[in-house]
Amino acid sequence: MGVWGNQGQMCCAASRTFVDAKIYDEFIKRAKEKAEKRVLGDPFKLNTEQGPQIDDGQFKKILSYIDIGQKEGAQLVTGGKPFGDQGYFIQPTIFKDVKENMR
Numbered sequence: 001m002g003v004w005g006n007q008g009q010m011c012c013a014a015s016r017t018f019v020d021a022k023i024y025d026e027f028i029k030r031a032k033e034k035a036e037k038r039v040l041g042d043p044f045k046l047n048t049e050q051g052p053q054i055d056d057g058q059f060k061k062i063l064s065y066i067d068i069g070q071k072e073g074a075q076l077v078t079g080g081k082p083f084g085d086q087g088y089f090i091q092p093t094i095f096k097d098v099k100e101n102m103r
Helices: 019-037 057-069
Strands: 076-078 095-097
Touching: 019 076, 019 095, 057 076
Parallel strands: none
Antiparallel strands: 076 095
């Protein structure tokens, strides 16, 4: 939840999680399941867990970072694409095998 709150648009978004190697694979599995179950949509509906990005600029910036992550060698586990055909929605996205020097 550290990065998904407020669609990740906050000063203290926890964009990285450091996980002990002993539980890494299970953590990735559970995080993927949780991400894929998130409800995206109208933020005024009670069951919505994630609304859109604030504007086209932020939408494009996030998608560019997803692209950069892949180009720098992080493995996309789930998400990473626009969601729906209206608004600035982005699927909840998880990478694995991210190195500290990656943007």
